[in-house]
Amino acid sequence: MTAWTWRFEKADGTEVPPAVEPEEFTTQGDAESWVGENWKALLEGGADQVRLFEEGTEIYGPMSLDAEAV
16 A cells, blocks of 8 residues: 655755645545645644655645745
8 A cells, every 4th residue: 555645844944844744645645635625734843845745755845835935
């Protein structure tokens, strides 16, 4: 089973703990849906951006959580 995970970062790339603890996702869609539902709490909790990983390999990122900065 493939594990999809998020890394939560400040704008400078420093890793920060997430305000909402993510589960381990088995699909990219599940991982993306979770961020879509929790981005505001993550942003308010100190994360500025996220990176998506599949089994430790970075798939994409950084992706800003600040909708107004995009």
